Amino acid sequence: MTDTNLTPETPKRSLNFIEQMVENDLKEGRNEGRIQTRFPPEPNGYLHIGHAKAICLDFGIARKYNGICNLRFDDTNPTKEDVEYVDSIQEDIKWLGYQWANIYYASDYFQQLWDLAVRLIKDGKAYVDEQSAEEIAKQKGTPTIPGTASPYRNRPVEENLRLFEKMNSGEIEEGAMVLRAKIDMASSNMHFRDPIMYRIVKSHPHHRTGYTWKAYPMYDYAHGQSDYFEGVTHSLCTLEFEVHRPLYNWFIDQFANNNYRPYQTEFNRLNITYTVMSKRKMLQLVQEGLVRGWDDPRMPTICGLRRRGYTPTSIHNFIDKIGYTKYDGTIDMGLLEHAVREDLNSKAIRVSAVLNPIKLIIANYPADTVEMMEATNNPEDENAGTHQIPFTKELYIEQDDFMEEAPKKYFRLTINGEVRLKNAYIIKCTGCKKDEKGNVIEVYAEYDPQTKSGMPESARKVKGTIHWVSVEHSLPAEVRLYDRLFKVENLNEEKDSDFRDMLNPNSLITNNQARVEPWLKNCKHLDNFQFQRIGYFNVDLDTTPDKLVFNRTVTLKDSWVKEQQK
């Protein structure tokens, strides 16, 4: 997992700018050579692939440089937070393969934060403002126009202390007072224009502290101080917090009393084409029933990807490929798909499944015979073994694998043409039957008994190989075919329209006619398979002993599709 034991022949992967900074800090002995990070989610939603990028960095840096990484819930907004999210977040981090050294909550520090705020008031650096949110916003000015001072800005210290107490005692209504740091109403950095440190929330209980507190600290104050209390050395966050950094440092400056201090560094957040990466939008999709829940396999959530069939390894490989920089770009969804194909190619057992069945009758094969054919579980892994698949006179093949009149480059079954049945015999097509509308409903063929897999004659060259299942032995299955959630590549570029109007109406197509080989009878939830020649599929959580349900994780690359488009 670390790069410290590189052999000479493995070229050293270049460090990203954060690793370079950490190595430099280590070299200079900053914070006594200690490395400590934290992953600080707000428990107000499920983790998504963008969080995975942050998790891999926070935990990865600690692991690589012999430091520690703590999990800290940034739970300073009781109106939006819930234990449901606290639990799912922990589950997802563990699933990704990480273990925190300690688990903390910002709410653990409410008393310490309070005490420090009192100290700031006594120093004349904070005051209670009684203006409305609207008035405060108005006085704040704009990025190009300086703000103006609140009439309460120079209240006596004693009065501030008394009012601050009242803010927390329940005597003051929500919105009636806030505590603000007294910094600089004319600063070019909006966050320095007397930022709010505390506001009142008393109508809603905190998920851990109940109604104990009525005054709650705001992010800019709580986050940096929590880092400081815990001994965090590298506070890594995304680019949008860049303008917060001077304020982060200002608060640290007020309280730091030894050589130690945490440093905030920002990296680019993850954007991926054809999807959303905002908790707010995801929540909306869930609440409005536009997807089936946080773990809908179309969602970019960790639990959605898990249910879709993504593995922790595939996500790690993806994160490794995209890197960490300060450039705010958008990653091609194709790269995520490549990462999961790459991992599943080496792991997933190959099985036969026919999604759109058409009957194939082998005229010269005995009707009462069942031959068990040997199927290689994974040609990429010789230790994966084999399993048996029953072969009979009547089979199902894919509708797409037969054409009466085929173009030159069609390698599959066509009248008078030969094709190999995977793991079985070479057959020759003799004809087909159609219904009154002209649709092919049965295909007829003759097999060559000397061409069974393993026999010398089987080495004969035929231009194509198709998969099949036995009519009698195959199992029915529901197969859910997923496509990108949105039909627009870059949602951020479509600022004028509602993102819900850009949903792909075909993001889920349910197939109820699929037939799978009987070996799949005993598959377990979330098992990954490759449906030979089709794609990677996994066993959906809706699967019961009586009903098989599969999710398409991703298709196989298909050069025939491209050939057809020419």
Added chain:
RNA sequence: UGUCUCAUGGUGUAAUGGUAGCACUACAGUUUUUGGUACUGUCUGUCUAGGUUCGAAUCCUGGUGAGACAACCA
């Protein structure tokens, strides 16, 4: 007519003053009992104008473009 940040093939990412490389994608080919995989090859790039230097993707200056910031959210 603010502050901060960023700019390398279609996409993402290296090169830390000295041969612009890698991955994905696309295209072509080899192998193949998966039109998969693997392997080989090809196309495509330093935003712009100056400056410093023997030498600039890299340092400096000016443009241009993009993003973030004006929640009692984090």
